[in-house]
Amino acid sequence: MAGVEIFWYDDETSLALVLEGLKLRGAQSKEVLVLKKFLGRFFQKCPGSPRVICCNYRVINTCFNCLYDCSYCFLRGYLNAFGIVQFINIADLMEEVENFFRTSSSDMVYRVGTGEFTDSLMFDRETGIGQELIRRASLYSHIMMELKTKSSNVDHLLEIPRKGNAVLSWSLASQRNIERYERDTANLNERLAAIRRASEAGFITSFHFDPVIIYEGWKEDYSALIDTLFETVNREKVAWISMGGFRYAPGFKEVLKNVEPDTDMMLEEMFPGIDGKFRYFKPVRIDMYKFLLDRIRKYTSKPFIYLCMESDDVWHQVMGKNFATSADLEIDFSEAMKRFLKTLA
Numbered sequence: 001m002a003g004v005e006i007f008w009y010d011d012e013t014s015l016a017l018v019l020e021g022l023k024l025r026g027a028q029s030k031e032v033l034v035l036k037k038f039l040g041r042f043f044q045k046c047p048g049s050p051r052v053i054c055c056n057y058r059v060i061n062t063c064f065n066c067l068y069d070c071s072y073c074f075l076r077g078y079l080n081a082f083g084i085v086q087f088i089n090i091a092d093l094m095e096e097v098e099n100f101f102r103t104s105s106s107d108m109v110y111r112v113g114t115g116e117f118t119d120s121l122m123f124d125r126e127t128g129i130g131q132e133l134i135r136r137a138s139l140y141s142h143i144m145m146e147l148k149t150k151s152s153n154v155d156h157l158l159e160i161p162r163k164g165n166a167v168l169s170w171s172l173a174s175q176r177n178i179e180r181y182e183r184d185t186a187n188l189n190e191r192l193a194a195i196r197r198a199s200e201a202g203f204i205t206s207f208h209f210d211p212v213i214i215y216e217g218w219k220e221d222y223s224a225l226i227d228t229l230f231e232t233v234n235r236e237k238v239a240w241i242s243m244g245g246f247r248y249a250p251g252f253k254e255v256l257k258n259v260e261p262d263t264d265m266m267l268e269e270m271f272p273g274i275d276g277k278f279r280y281f282k283p284v285r286i287d288m289y290k291f292l293l294d295r296i297r298k299y300t301s302k303p304f305i306y307l308c309m310e311s312d313d314v315w316h317q318v319m320g321k322n323f324a325t326s327a328d329l330e331i332d333f334s335e336a337m338k339r340f341l342k343t344l345a
């Protein structure tokens with residue numbers, strides 16, 4: 001195929017040499033696809049962030065790195081990673097994941113997903129991983145399998161006969177933020193069209209307003225986005241919506257300055273929080289979350305709405321909930337999902 005070169009490698013040393021050679025020839029990380037066996041754990045609890053309330057999401061590692069190029073992506077901080085590493089020992093992955101499905105308590109509803117270190121659907125038509133995960137998860141009523149994306153690549157999944165509690169999920173932002181900070185992803189109209197197709201095919205959906213990057217006029221844009229979203233999607237089948245303000249770990253600002261010296265993403269003042277990450281000033285975040293929450297609640301009370309990596313104090317002020325630990329949120333979430341799934345039965 002024109003423009004494509006294929007290299008074989010025997011072990012980590014020869015792979016490192018191939019990658020070094022490609023770097024020297026000026027290849028970019030996202031232009032290089034590495035197919036390799038993954039020898040670590042495929043399945044784990046989301047590491048979250050220390051001393052903030054997290055939802056104890058379960059993460060499946062299918063791939064490391066991403067075809068898309070979001071300015072705020074935390075993967076940019078992994079300076080040693082080069083190439084998009086697609087894991088190929090999928091049978092091992094499925095065995096580990098299914099072991100969790102089989103042995104986890106059916107008194108809880110677990111949310112499980114693949115979109116932590118990559119985009120769930122960017123290669124999914126080619127790998128078939130999403131379809132196989134949905135098929136396996138559909139045998140377990142206490143598992144909600146989420147595939148999260150900034151793409152519009154859903155058509156290969158629409159005809160799956162047994163969807164179980166599979167959730168197709170989108171990260172959403174205003175078109176202005178997509179253009180500036182989410183390069184190579186589907187634009188807002190393409191995402192909304194894909195949401196409509198998924199919804200019409202009967203999928204449960206969920207949405208993530210995360211990270212919200214604020215600017216002059218963001219409220220108008222996000223209001224319009226929420227209006228259009230709820231005109232598009234089947235509101236009865238939206239399981240959850242998350243909200244998270246833009247945040248970054250120490251050191252990320254320097255990484256970003258190197259790759260995007262002219263970015264305007266950091267213009268707002270950011271302050272270190274209890275987990276060391278930098279966020280907008282707390283009153284700004286509280287106002288932001290309340291604004292989005294009110295706007296969403298105008299349309300529906302059904303989805304579980306939650307904050308990503310926020311303190312118990314912000315949780316209390318925005319949602320009126322008192323969670324002392326992440327386990328409290330996990331249980332509350334699970335109970336809400338039991339009620340949600342009953343309404344679909």
Ligand code: SF4
Binds near residue numbers: 066070116150
């Ligand atoms: S889609 Fe997600 S994983 Fe991919 S670049 Fe954007 S933030 Fe990173």
